Amino acid sequence: MKVIMLGAPGAGKGTQAKMIAERYGVPHVSTGDMFRANIKNGTALGTEAKKYMDAGELVPDELTVRILLDRVAKDDCKNGYVLDGFPRTIPQAKVLDEALDKIGEQVDYAVDVDVPDENIIKRMSGRRACLSCGATYHIEHVPPKTADVCDQCGSALVLRDDDKPETVKNRLNVYHEQTQPLIAYYTEKGILRTVDGTLPMEEVFNAITAILG
Ligand code: AMP
Numbered sequence: 001m002k003v004i005m006l007g008a009p010g011a012g013k014g015t016q017a018k019m020i021a022e023r024y025g026v027p028h029v030s031t032g033d034m035f036r037a038n039i040k041n042g043t044a045l046g047t048e049a050k051k052y053m054d055a056g057e058l059v060p061d062e063l064t065v066r067i068l069l070d071r072v073a074k075d076d077c078k079n080g081y082v083l084d085g086f087p088r089t090i091p092q093a094k095v096l097d098e099a100l101d102k103i104g105e106q107v108d109y110a111v112d113v114d115v116p117d118e119n120i121i122k123r124m125s126g127r128r129a130c131l132s133c134g135a136t137y138h139i140e141h142v143p144p145k146t147a148d149v150c151d152q153c154g155s156a157l158v159l160r161d162d163d164k165p166e167t168v169k170n171r172l173n174v175y176h177e178q179t180q181p182l183i184a185y186y187t188e189k190g191i192l193r194t195v196d197g198t199l200p201m202e203e204v205f206n207a208i209t210a211i212l213g
Pocket of ligand 1: 009030031032033035052053054056057058059060061064084085086087088089092162171
């Protein structure tokens with residue numbers, strides 16, 4: 001099963017992608033997580049990606065495509081995967097389709113988690129992330145047991161630079177300009193499915209499992 005999660009930053013696609021990965025036993029592949037791991041490890045790729053991420057811009061396609069194709073070529077992706085945050089541009093989608101085409105495969109579904117911009121801005125300012133283990137929280141909806149401390153590893157939680165309000169507004173603009181055209185792209189291919197991302201997390205997940213079977 002190969003599934004792509006679409007949706008604005010903060011629409012909840014990461015949370016849903018993790019739940020899908022667990023339910024269907026496929027890896028959760030997040031380009032954002034991979035970039036953050038590179039930043040944490042101080043790699044050249046991480047240093048380059050951080051410049052764009054902190055400004056709410058997209059990392060250039062050539063860097064992103066390389067990291068993604070390397071990841072999905074790994075053994076654990078043989079039976080499929082759920083992509084979270086990739087593709088974000090039409091060229092990225094085309095590269096993925098071409099790579100899959102070469103091995104006689106294709107994406108099964110692109111699931112759009114639909115949430116209006118106003119809700120997104122409200123949600124993102126409440127997000128908190130653990131930079132050590134990657135766990136994410138929300139001060140209202142998914143609070144940690146102790147304020148500002150990660151349940152999983154005990155590290156301090158932070159508001160990621162890219163979740164700050166001014167960056168979020170820029171990320172939404174970038175989303176509308178560069179990523180939203182993917183809705184038409186996957187609609188044309190007949191594999192787009194839309195779920196209402198304003199519903200409670202469990203209901204969104206039920207809608208998704210009804211689609212994926
Ligand atoms: P995310 O965790 O998916 O919200 O990604 C965080 C940031 O990483 C984004 O705002 C981009 O700067 C960068 N990023 C992640 N995935 C991609 C992608 N597919 N293309 C370009 N930039 C990306």
